[in-house]
Amino acid sequence: MTMQPEQSVLSAISDWIRDAMEGWRFATLAIATLVFFELMLIAMLAIPTSETGVGAFARDFRTWCFNYDPATGQMDWFYVTVMLSQPLGLVALIGLIWRRQLVEAWRTVGGEMALISGIALIGVGIIGISFVFVGEPDQSIDGEYPFPAERIRTAIEPPQFELLDHTGEAVSLEELRGKVVVVTAVYATCGESCPIILTQLRRITDEMVDDHDDLAIVGITLDPERDGPQELTGLAERHRVDAPLYRLLHGEPDEVNRVLDEFSVARIPDEERGEIDHANLFIVIDRDGKIAYRIGLGDRTENWLTRALHHLLDEG
Numbered sequence: 001m002t003m004q005p006e007q008s009v010l011s012a013i014s015d016w017i018r019d020a021m022e023g024w025r026f027a028t029l030a031i032a033t034l035v036f037f038e039l040m041l042i043a044m045l046a047i048p049t050s051e052t053g054v055g056a057f058a059r060d061f062r063t064w065c066f067n068y069d070p071a072t073g074q075m076d077w078f079y080v081t082v083m084l085s086q087p088l089g090l091v092a093l094i095g096l097i098w099r100r101q102l103v104e105a106w107r108t109v110g111g112e113m114a115l116i117s118g119i120a121l122i123g124v125g126i127i128g129i130s131f132v133f134v135g136e137p138d139q140s141i142d143g144e145y146p147f148p149a150e151r152i153r154t155a156i157e158p159p160q161f162e163l164l165d166h167t168g169e170a171v172s173l174e175e176l177r178g179k180v181v182v183v184t185a186v187y188a189t190c191g192e193s194c195p196i197i198l199t200q201l202r203r204i205t206d207e208m209v210d211d212h213d214d215l216a217i218v219g220i221t222l223d224p225e226r227d228g229p230q231e232l233t234g235l236a237e238r239h240r241v242d243a244p245l246y247r248l249l250h251g252e253p254d255e256v257n258r259v260l261d262e263f264s265v266a267r268i269p270d271e272e273r274g275e276i277d278h279a280n281l282f283i284v285i286d287r288d289g290k291i292a293y294r295i296g297l298g299d300r301t302e303n304w305l306t307r308a309l310h311h312l313l314d315e316g
Contacts (some may be wrong), residue, residue, distance in 0.1 A: 025116060027102055034088075036121050042084070044058050065083055074278075076266045077266075078266075152293060155292070157289075160173060163251040163255070164249065165243060166248040171247050181217075182284055182305075183220065185221075185222050186219045186220075186221070191275075195239065198239040201241070202239060202240060217246045219248045221250045224251065286312045
């Protein structure tokens with residue numbers, strides 16, 4: 001039986017792909033690319049942030065990949081560990097599978113391996129530069145970054161809970177389904193970022209009076225051992241955030257901490273100062289009960305939060 005020309009070409013391509021995948025060149029390229037990507041991740045952790053250029057890219061990269069909070073400079077080290085360990089794990093796996101071919105190639109064609117590694121470095125460099133300069137968000141005329149509503153939209157199931165608010169009423173996400181819900185985390189004795197969080201939220205909701213029936217603001221205590229109805233009522237009164245629009249929640253410490261953990265709200269108690277270092281987040285849940293956005297605290301992101309709420313409210 002004579003092989004058709006098309007079959008011959010496909011067979012040759014298949015053989016070439018198989019040889020490439022089984023050979024040391026693929027393994028070298030893959031390992032070099034992963035190593036240089038790892039170095040780029042480390043660089044994103046080290047580069048000082050700024051409002052433009054590489055510093056702005058590093059800030060945004062940390063925000064989306066490491067759950068970085070621009071207001072406090074804190075990162076979620078769980079995310080950092082996961083991001084940094086994945087390339088190293090793949091390097092170890094490839095090295096184990098292609099160990100014999102790589103050792104033999106190192107002994108015989110080390111120069112070619114160095115060349116392939118250089119190609120990988122150039123490729124990673126080009127991609128990084130394109131993200132910094134080509135992928136930098138466009139700015140509108142007034143200097144604000146436009147809100148990328150669909151690009152950063154998610155549909156993540158939030159943790160379910162039933163806690164008590166500062167007025168003694170039970171609150172659950174299930175009963176709030178159909179509303180646009182903002183979940184944040186604060187505590188009564190916080191003197192730094194929590195007042196800013198509540199002030200920013202009140203500034204936004206004061207401009208959205210007509211939408212209050214379709215909105216709910218939920219503030220979960222970060223200090224469940226000490227925050228009860230009296231403490232959270234005092235917090236609500238100081239910042240003029242009134243029920244039923246605002247619900248400041250407390251409950252059994254184990255249950256509150258479970259909810260905060262499942263929302264990925266990073267926090268570290270500082271016993272010496274009697275304070276809690278924590279992420280400053282607005283977790284925005286759509287009418288279908290899915291987490292649509294996670295937005296940090298800040299001047300630029302206040303605009304983003306406002307636009308996110310309008311975007312989700314307009315979905316009806």
